[in-house]
Amino acid sequence: MVSARKFHQYDGMFKMRNGHLTNPTIAYETWGTLNFQRDNGILIFTGLSPSAHAASSEEDPSTGWWEQMIGDGKPIDTTKYFVICINSLGSCFGSTGPASVNPETGDLYRLNFPVLTIDDIAHAGHEVVKALDLKRLHAVVGASMGGMTSLAYSVLYPDVAEAMVTISGSPRAAPFAIALRSLQREIIRSDPVWSDGNYDPDVEPVLGMRLARKLGMLTYRSAAELEARFGRELIPEERQTGAPFGLDFEVESYLEAHANKFIGTFDANCYLYLSRAMDLFDIADHGGSVEHGLKQVGASRAMVIGVKTDLLFPIDHQQRIAEGLDDGSREVEFHSLDSIQGHDAFLVDMDRFRPILCDFFNCSMNQPGKLREA
Amino acid sequence: MVSARKFHQYDGMFKMRNGHLTNPTIAYETWGTLNFQRDNGILIFTGLSPSAHAASSEEDPSTGWWEQMIGDGKPIDTTKYFVICINSLGSCFGSTGPASVNPETGDLYRLNFPVLTIDDIAHAGHEVVKALDLKRLHAVVGASMGGMTSLAYSVLYPDVAEAMVTISGSPRAAPFAIALRSLQREIIRSDPVWSDGNYDPDVEPVLGMRLARKLGMLTYRSAAELEARFGRELIPEERQTGAPFGLDFEVESYLEAHANKFIGTFDANCYLYLSRAMDLFDIADHGGSVEHGLKQVGASRAMVIGVKTDLLFPIDHQQRIAEGLDDGSREVEFHSLDSIQGHDAFLVDMDRFRPILCDFFNCSMNQPGKLREA
Numbered sequence A, B: 001m002v003s004a005r006k007f008h009q010y011d012g013m014f015k016m017r018n019g020h021l022t023n024p025t026i027a028y029e030t031w032g033t034l035n036f037q038r039d040n041g042i043l044i045f046t047g048l049s050p051s052a053h054a055a056s057s058e059e060d061p062s063t064g065w066w067e068q069m070i071g072d073g074k075p076i077d078t079t080k081y082f083v084i085c086i087n088s089l090g091s092c093f094g095s096t097g098p099a100s101v102n103p104e105t106g107d108l109y110r111l112n113f114p115v116l117t118i119d120d121i122a123h124a125g126h127e128v129v130k131a132l133d134l135k136r137l138h139a140v141v142g143a144s145m146g147g148m149t150s151l152a153y154s155v156l157y158p159d160v161a162e163a164m165v166t167i168s169g170s171p172r173a174a175p176f177a178i179a180l181r182s183l184q185r186e187i188i189r190s191d192p193v194w195s196d197g198n199y200d201p202d203v204e205p206v207l208g209m210r211l212a213r214k215l216g217m218l219t220y221r222s223a224a225e226l227e228a229r230f231g232r233e234l235i236p237e238e239r240q241t242g243a244p245f246g247l248d249f250e251v252e253s254y255l256e257a258h259a260n261k262f263i264g265t266f267d268a269n270c271y272l273y274l275s276r277a278m279d280l281f282d283i284a285d286h287g288g289s290v291e292h293g294l295k296q297v298g299a300s301r302a303m304v305i306g307v308k309t310d311l312l313f314p315i316d317h318q319q320r321i322a323e324g325l326d327d328g329s330r331e332v333e334f335h336s337l338d339s340i341q342g343h344d345a346f347l348v349d350m351d352r353f354r355p356i357l358c359d360f361f362n363c364s365m366n367q368p369g370k371l372r373e374a
Helices: A118-131 A145-156 A175-190 A192-197 A206-220 A223-230 A250-262 A268-280 A290-295 A315-325 A342-348 A350-360 B118-131 B145-156 B175-190 B192-197 B206-220 B223-230 B250-262 B268-280 B290-295 B315-325 B342-348 B350-360
Strands: A006-009 A013-016 A019-022 A025-031 A041-045 A082-086 A137-143 A161-167 A301-307 A331-337 B006-009 B013-016 B019-022 B025-031 B041-045 B082-086 B137-143 B161-167 B301-307 B331-337
Touching (some): A006 A118, A041 A118, A041 A145, A118 A145, A118 A268, A145 A268, A161 A350, A175 A192, A175 A206, A175 A268, A175 B206, A175 B223, A192 A206, A206 A250, A206 A268, A206 B175, A223 A250, A223 B175, A250 B175, A301 A342, A315 A331, A342 A350, B006 B118, B025 B118, B041 B118, B041 B145, B118 B145, B118 B268, B137 B145, B145 B161, B161 B350, B175 B206, B175 B268, B192 B206, B192 B268, B206 B250, B206 B342, B223 B250, B290 B315, B301 B315, B331 B350, B342 B350
Parallel strands (some): A041 A137, A137 A161, A161 A301, A301 A331, B041 B137, B137 B161
Antiparallel strands (some): A006 A025, A013 A019, B006 B025, B025 B082
């Protein structure tokens, strides 16, 4: 599952809540060129499931998960910025996680991996920043779980990033989101193949992952989008399986296709750890309250983007982040978007997201006639 | 699982979409006294899981599922009305369903039960109305699936009910609700114990039912209610099990308790049939469009109640019903409620629902000083 182009190996014991990792690896990718002042870096943290491959490159021309946002002349312009995307600690795309070998034992970590937190992911990301010898970052950016991580990073390293962008993030996991993720985890754990995390890596708990992914999809999109795309359209007879209580409606077929695409691409134990890390996240752990936590953010400019149809990271969470950041010490922009794509809008409703990111990063895309600054 | 006090046995072949039932039984309960004109009946259809035991009675003093709404001096006043609650065809509380014996074979129906529709449930309910020799009904009332059934009943028997009340119902299942129910059904079908519906009735697919119920609970309540009730409260250590990825937060414990209460009370095959019946419901099947379907409703008075935080039967569905009914041929009341309890509000937010039902049924509860009309 290794797709990242670069790896940083941490030298020593990486401490976590109830244990440590020995010499963990942090996988990442970069685009663009570091300037002489070493201060044009934009650090990107991802959501739960993507790798560090946010955009294509010469070394890896495959389409990245934020292909339309990052590149030459794009909103996060790689002719201007040195862009770094981190594969989260605990994930399975090159960074050390539950599916990695514990060098102390020679066995896979599995459930012996220590409890993972969003702060751990931020700390691990900063190890790459240090290894690249970046003194300052132009910005730290993240959506979904990455929005939480960007917040954590800006609090843990208040002097590093000049700007912070959080998209469809949250200052603390709400009980509704906790309950949904907990149910996804229980579905995976209920798959007999999971075997308390001791499954053969070649025989994953496919059933649990399939059902958990379907539940995820229902929280990543919105009722309005499903209505517009599928309505009550039936699956044509030739595509029906005839199985008892099999799929009747196109919306069911859509979920099935998404689940099939996901199966086999993500390690189940890694999923459990990252999912729980979101539940455990509460910016109030830094400062005693959400408001005090947000005050610890060091960035002098911040942008908060949310989507009104987001069920999982609802718009009032975005509002709360924006209000907490707007304490007079910095510039804060808040965008509450009408996208019907719910939580996933940042991946698909590009016509709405592109111009906002472009403005924030002063890109040339919106300025016809202006010569590119490259 | 038989809790209803009365049973009507249909004489002959009850026709359904792709088959028939022979002499099916419809279980029901009644409260109050039929008047001389035989026109003071209020027919109640239930949601997916309740039995016909809507309120306590001398014969069965246990608390009913709508105990606060039905009774002497209550909004649906049993000193004034003859109230009938139907156990839906396809359910497992006395009415014939997949868990019943097929008299033609001597075996349980299981998946040989014909495809069940909301219209079938309405037809079966009407068999009780006929058996009781009721010429007219004062009203037909239903919430959730029962709201769909009340709509279907009012279209199929336009001359019977003078008034119709639909609460948190829908004119047609939306793809988001279909997808959620489809996933619940897939979770149940994925339980190896289910065995294509051929489980031993004493050894039910408990795991599948538990997970499906948890998913149901998350769609029956709202994020705002979970926030208000549980926030991020942790389960005290003495109640934690220590199982890997076991429950950490009180909201998880709440779902667990609800699932445990449900397990063993409802037959899995019946659940599958009733769940799919809701997906298949579309009032447009009567008349070609939702608007034409709603025009077929015979009631001269209608009340539509919805809750703004309802995820599963959202408020715009209620609005659409109210607008479709309001064609100049009848009085229509529409109530859009601010309850934070989501879809289940009609079962718990009684302070909001009671006065509305009371007004509609001209009950004495709201009229201090007025002598009861009994």
